[in-house]
Amino acid sequence: MQRPWKLPTMILVAGLLASACGSDDEGSTDPTTDGPDAGLVVYSGRNEDLVGPLIEMFEEASGITVEVRYGDTAEMAAQILEEGDNSPADVFFGQDAGALGALATEGRLQELSETQLGLVGDGLKDDAGRWVGTSARARVAVYNNEELTEADLPDSILDFVEPEWKGRIGWAPTNGSFQAFVTALRVIEGEDGARAWLEGIQANDPLVLDNNVATVEAVAAGEISVGFVNHYYLYQFLAEDPDYAASNKLFSGGDAGGLVNVAGAGVLDTATNVDEANELIDFLLSEEAQTYFAEETYEIPVADGVEPVEGVPTLDDVTLATVDLNKLDDLAGTLALLTDLGIV
Amino acid sequence: MTSPARWRCSPTWGSSDPPDSPADRRAGILAVMEIVTPARRGADHAGPTRRARRRPAPGLALGGLVVAAVALLPLGYLLIRSSEVGLDRALDIATSERTRGLLWRTGLLAVSVTAAAAAIAVPVAWLTVRTDLPLRRFWVVATALPLAIPTYVGGYAFIGAVGPRGILQGWLAPLGVESLPSLYGFWGAWLVLTLFTYPYVLLTVRSAVRGLDPSLEEASRTLGQGRWTTLRRVVLPQLRPSILAGSLLVALYTLSDFGAVSMLRFDSFTRAIFVQYRASLDRSTAAVLGLVLVAVTLVVLGGESAARRSGSYHRLHAGGSRRASVSPLGRWRWPAFGLLCGLLAVALVVPLAVVGTWFLRGLDAGEPIRLTTTLVGNSLRAAAVGALASVAAAWPVAVLAVRRGGRLGRLVEGACWVGHSLPGVVVALSLVFFGARVVPSIYQTHWMLTLAYVVLFLPQALGAIRSSLLQISPSLEEASRLLGRGSFATTFRVVLPLARSGLLAGAALVFLTCMKELPATLLLAPTGYPTLATQVWSATSEAFFARAALPALALVLLSSIPMAILVLRETDR
Numbered sequence: 001m002q003r004p005w006k007l008p009t010m011i012l013v014a015g016l017l018a019s020a021c022g023s024d025d026e027g028s029t030d031p032t033t034d035g036p037d038a039g040l041v042v043y044s045g046r047n048e049d050l051v052g053p054l055i056e057m058f059e060e061a062s063g064i065t066v067e068v069r070y071g072d073t074a075e076m077a078a079q080i081l082e083e084g085d086n087s088p089a090d091v092f093f094g095q096d097a098g099a100l101g102a103l104a105t106e107g108r109l110q111e112l113s114e115t116q117l118g119l120v121g122d123g124l125k126d127d128a129g130r131w132v133g134t135s136a137r138a139r140v141a142v143y144n145n146e147e148l149t150e151a152d153l154p155d156s157i158l159d160f161v162e163p164e165w166k167g168r169i170g171w172a173p174t175n176g177s178f179q180a181f182v183t184a185l186r187v188i189e190g191e192d193g194a195r196a197w198l199e200g201i202q203a204n205d206p207l208v209l210d211n212n213v214a215t216v217e218a219v220a221a222g223e224i225s226v227g228f229v230n231h232y233y234l235y236q237f238l239a240e241d242p243d244y245a246a247s248n249k250l251f252s253g254g255d256a257g258g259l260v261n262v263a264g265a266g267v268l269d270t271a272t273n274v275d276e277a278n279e280l281i282d283f284l285l286s287e288e289a290q291t292y293f294a295e296e297t298y299e300i301p302v303a304d305g306v307e308p309v310e311g312v313p314t315l316d317d318v319t320l321a322t323v324d325l326n327k328l329d330d331l332a333g334t335l336a337l338l339t340d341l342g343i344v
Numbered sequence: 345m346t347s348p349a350r351w352r353c354s355p356t357w358g359s360s361d362p363p364d365s366p367a368d369r370r371a372g373i374l375a376v377m378e379i380v381t382p383a384r385r386g387a388d389h390a391g392p393t394r395r396a397r398r399r400p401a402p403g404l405a406l407g408g409l410v411v412a413a414v415a416l417l418p419l420g421y422l423l424i425r426s427s428e429v430g431l432d433r434a435l436d437i438a439t440s441e442r443t444r445g446l447l448w449r450t451g452l453l454a455v456s457v458t459a460a461a462a463a464i465a466v467p468v469a470w471l472t473v474r475t476d477l478p479l480r481r482f483w484v485v486a487t488a489l490p491l492a493i494p495t496y497v498g499g500y501a502f503i504g505a506v507g508p509r510g511i512l513q514g515w516l517a518p519l520g521v522e523s524l525p526s527l528y529g530f531w532g533a534w535l536v537l538t539l540f541t542y543p544y545v546l547l548t549v550r551s552a553v554r555g556l557d558p559s560l561e562e563a564s565r566t567l568g569q570g571r572w573t574t575l576r577r578v579v580l581p582q583l584r585p586s587i588l589a590g591s592l593l594v595a596l597y598t599l600s601d602f603g604a605v606s607m608l609r610f611d612s613f614t615r616a617i618f619v620q621y622r623a624s625l626d627r628s629t630a631a632v633l634g635l636v637l638v639a640v641t642l643v644v645l646g647g648e649s650a651a652r653r654s655g656s657y658h659r660l661h662a663g664g665s666r667r668a669s670v671s672p673l674g675r676w677r678w679p680a681f682g683l684l685c686g687l688l689a690v691a692l693v694v695p696l697a698v699v700g701t702w703f704l705r706g707l708d709a710g711e712p713i714r715l716t717t718t719l720v721g722n723s724l725r726a727a728a729v730g731a732l733a734s735v736a737a738a739w740p741v742a743v744l745a746v747r748r749g750g751r752l753g754r755l756v757e758g759a760c761w762v763g764h765s766l767p768g769v770v771v772a773l774s775l776v777f778f779g780a781r782v783v784p785s786i787y788q789t790h791w792m793l794t795l796a797y798v799v800l801f802l803p804q805a806l807g808a809i810r811s812s813l814l815q816i817s818p819s820l821e822e823a824s825r826l827l828g829r830g831s832f833a834t835t836f837r838v839v840l841p842l843a844r845s846g847l848l849a850g851a852a853l854v855f856l857t858c859m860k861e862l863p864a865t866l867l868l869a870p871t872g873y874p875t876l877a878t879q880v881w882s883a884t885s886e887a888f889f890a891r892a893a894l895p896a897l898a899l900v901l902l903s904s905i906p907m908a909i910l911v912l913r914e915t916d917r
Binding site for chain 1: 442609615618619621622625626627709769773776777780781784787788863866867871872874878882883885886888891
């Protein structure tokens, strides 16, 4: 005997159960996600492990409820652009200046206050004051310290085109920080200089990696001798294993290899909670948050008076004055160059 | 089996040759007796070209059209964004040397992965259903489980296991092995994608093997054909739609996958699209590339449809209550067992062991255990609702396509596949675009997330339902209608129960895929709705593998359970 209702009933029951067990959690979150006055909505391209505790600190200090949406910086910037006028986001907290610049260019960020912008030095914020850097990261060469000492490495990233580095270099050309560096290279060395450098590295058969972390790992694993990355990834590995086989080499003296990029935040043009949004920006620039960035992510604090952790470079150690971050918005030009050379 | 007609005797049974054993003889007789059950068989034996072609019921057609319209949203978005660069520039991008290279590489990967997946899946399906393989029930479940492992976890696991200075290298180092062949590039992506997608083919084929009408094989055997000839000329042709349905899923999955290709550094189409978004927020160029991918999908679909041809794959009788006999493997029994052990070791044990190692390493380092009931509940709920909605949306489309045929059926079915080959982020952004602008009231609610899952995974449910519908003789519905049942009652009392295994398989498949889905969940889930998949992503994106381990294990385990229950239930029937 067939029981025709058995299957639909089973499915229905399963569905109801699933909704029921979900709705327990829903009760606590829904009042804050619905409606425009539900609390501050932050789109964070920065990681939850990093931002979560910081947001809790802010909520406690300010009494403002914050809803954070986590994702990839570029994907979330694209999301804000696609959302148009109905974007629920109040604040965008991004991982690199490029995405912030793209939002600013599209007119999606409001101007910040003089007080906020005054806390951060030039070169670490938008010219027109539409976004502000909250922490800085320097480009470095990470090298395998079992194979090389710092003295073995050239003082300029330009010298890695020498044949002695053939087969020993790793890079992550699809990575946003890398492309920002190439843009800086174009600004400093000119279009031809940048092209020559890229061709020179390509002639050295670089290992193509997907991101900074993979590059550091490949260096420590001895797959390559040196990789071009951001400074802070190394310290996470060192915290897990003090004998980790990789060290950072800084490029100073205005070398493009030592470019400083920022993570930063801006308030959206469509924000419904503008005051609360600005309070969050204030908090991100406060001593408490700046110290948190220094200690938790090994980044370089940007607000005056807070120093990086021991071992991490300070703003004075790295190239700052020579490249204006606002000139780094020509990612399209960089991408065209990289595509033309068959790199990405 | 309560039909009184069962006791009737076939006018032809006396003429069949005596089968091998008394048990087989009884089975054969029963089969022949079933064939003549008048209420259960069409008057003309449902010959090979027979297909019911009627005007679709208005409700069904409307349902199908609505589903197709929703499934076409990503295409609409891509057209809007592509039009921003102008036709000339768009054609330049689409026909550039770079695009052609990407197409060639990606196509090669899709073809190789699909071929390898089918080559694994068809024998495994046969072994686990129709032979006396040792521990058969265990294998039925275990061989389907690699599907529960997301490629972004599998990719990391393989790099950790057999990558440079990975675990295997560590073991081999004392033996003087300096380096292993590189995992990166084409072959690594091929391996990972094959191992974690072959169950798509396995599940559809296995369900078809179970639905096979044993009397056809028996007829072939009694007509003097050997076992291999029967397999080749009777069984394989009948499995064709299911092999094609599964292969289509694998091929399109390969086109759209980002996890494996990015981790194994294979420069595929999807990766190029991601680069456009991530490096330059260049939505227009990405959209043009997306359109090229849609065009490729249409070619693949056309190929599948041509290869499928029309034909009937249903039994001559309906019930399916008689189980086909088990073929003894003889001296191949243990070698087959060994092969399956090898497959299991590579596709399931290696990734789980590597993730387990992360977990233990994390425990050693004092990493707190981060697995909350909220996380688990969120994942289960989103995936369950997504699975239900996808099955419900696939039903009218499958019925239209299988039962009514015609241009409408083909168009509606084709439309449903468009979203499937696109990278998740493209589909997600298209729904961000329409959601925030057109229906802001449901944007970033559970409705929106469910809608995204339907657009992304509808074809998985469609494939399973379609295969099971093909195995139901239309004459059964006709009989029900002739006997005075309306179309609704016929659907519920005749078609749904018979398509049950397809519906459940489709739901389980979509459930599992929703569990591991990432880009759409990140962009479209309600704000503050973390799932296991987003936790794994969040931890691995910053290289906190120890933190990713527990959510990853929970993800695999929880998606395995419904799959295991379903698979076992099917076996026991």
